[in-house]
Amino acid sequence: MEGQLPGVLADPTQLHEPIDLRGTTLEVLEPLTRGMVTIRIAERILAKAREDGLIGGPVHLGVGQEGVAVGVSALLRKTDRIFGAHRSHSHVLALGSSPRKLFAEILGKDTGLSRGMGGSMHLWDEPNGFMGSVPIVAGTVPLAVGAAHAERMKGTDNIGVSYLGDGACEEGAVHESMNLARMLNAPVIFVVENNLFSSHMFIDLRQPSNMTARFAEAHRIPFEIVDGNDVLAVKEASERLVAAARRGDGPGFLEAVTYRWYGHVDFREDIDVGVARSAKDVANWRARDPIGRLARAMAAAGFWSESDQQALEGEVRLALESDWEEALGDPYPEESALMDRVYSAGRTRG
Numbered sequence: 037m038e039g040q041l042p043g044v045l046a047d048p049t050q051l052h053e054p055i056d057l058r059g060t061t062l063e064v065l066e067p068l069t070r071g072m073v074t075i076r077i078a079e080r081i082l083a084k085a086r087e088d089g090l091i092g093g094p095v096h097l098g099v100g101q102e103g104v105a106v107g108v109s110a111l112l113r114k115t116d117r118i119f120g121a122h123r124s125h126s127h128v129l130a131l132g133s134s135p136r137k138l139f140a141e142i143l144g145k146d147t148g149l150s151r152g153m154g155g156s157m158h159l160w161d162e163p164n165g166f167m168g169s170v171p172i173v174a175g176t177v178p179l180a181v182g183a184a185h186a187e188r189m190k191g192t193d194n195i196g197v198s199y200l201g202d203g204a205c206e207e208g209a210v211h212e213s214m215n216l217a218r219m220l221n222a223p224v225i226f227v228v229e230n231n232l233f234s235s236h237m238f239i240d241l242r243q244p245s246n247m248t249a250r251f252a253e254a255h256r257i258p259f260e261i262v263d264g265n266d267v268l269a270v271k272e273a274s275e276r277l278v279a280a281a282r283r284g285d286g287p288g289f290l291e292a293v294t295y296r297w298y299g300h301v302d303f304r305e306d307i308d309v310g311v312a313r314s315a316k317d318v319a320n321w322r323a324r325d326p327i328g329r330l331a332r333a334m335a336a337a338g339f340w341s342e343s344d345q346q347a348l349e350g351e352v353r354l355a356l357e358s359d360w361e362e363a364l365g366d367p368y369p370e371e372s373a374l375m376d377r378v379y380s381a382g383r384t385r386g
């Protein structure tokens with residue numbers, strides 16, 4: 037356990053080949069492909085709109101990281117309790133949220149997931165299990181533990197999921213949450229999307245090891261470390277962790293190693309909040325594309341031809357472009373709604 041991530045995971049010159057399909061079927065692979073493609077194209081639309089000045093606030097894009105949310109969500113139910121943070125478009129979309137409502141939310145429209153009051157970083161979609169995201173790094177991690185514990189107290193086998201980053205692991209609240217989850221036996225899965233960066237800073241400059249699963253070991257929480265750009269590996273590891281949490285074994289921890297192609301925020305790929313990343317690293321990580329590696333594997337296995345992949349991407353793009361156009365035309369909330377929706381009259385003090 038001591039030491040660094042297995043070299044092959046953190047080395048961007050590795051793992052460019054098609055993923056191992058492990059005897060799966062097209063019925064399993066098609067929704068995984070569609071899920072990743074939906075997230076990728078939706079975020080590309082957001083990147084362009086931000087560049088064109090159509091979106092007022094910042095957007096934190098996870099292009100390149102789609103395999104994690106899609107692999108984890110394959111095991112989740114609408115009654116599970118899922119929490120994210122500032123980079124959560126993938127988390128809600130992978131749960132089946134409406135892209136139209138996500139777009140509307142980011143545009144501040146009344147038809148949005150949080151009725152236009154939250155924007156990109158305050159997402160909520162309880163009907164699909166998404167209980168919220170906040171930009172305060174690690175802010176929702178304790179909430180996920182509490183929600184998971186509440187499900188256990190109610191006698192359900194629903195679980196909590198807390199998506200967090202390698203940077204969030206530097207927050208004290210994460211370690212208190214993991215300790216408490218273990219002590220309470222809370223059925224929560226901590227999913228670390230280890231993209232090796234915390235805004236502009238590489239993990240080697242911030243931590244003595246690039247492997248965040250060491251924190252799980254410290255709290256006696258079972259963990260798995262996977263290639264986050266291999267959606268099947270993520271799904272299979274999640275299967276084991278989720279099954280254990282549902283049957284009452286307590287928390288689990290998934291470290292999914294991945295990379296974001298854009299900078300920390302918005303549409304530039306060459307800038308990471310002022311600090312340039314190595315263009316070679318970005319190019320190598322692009323070659324580890326979770327979508328491309330799955331598509332090539334499916335083509336090699338005879339499940340899928342290149343033109344099937346293009347047809348799917350075209351179909352998804354058309355639907356998302358129409359969602360975007362509709363969201364652009366949606367109404368903004370009345371200004372007075374701010375007082376009703378953001379502040380609750382019943383809960384004011386004094």
Ligand SMILES: Cc1ncc(C[n+]2csc(CCOP(=O)(O)OP(=O)(O)O)c2C)c(N)n1
Binds near residue numbers: 172201202
């Ligand atoms: C408590 C807190 N500290 C600092 C910030 C500024 N901040 C926003 S995102 C971020 C980086 C988080 O990195 P990570 O958790 O690895 O997620 P990633 O951005 O890589 O997806 C930081 C430091 C913040 N929003 N909240």
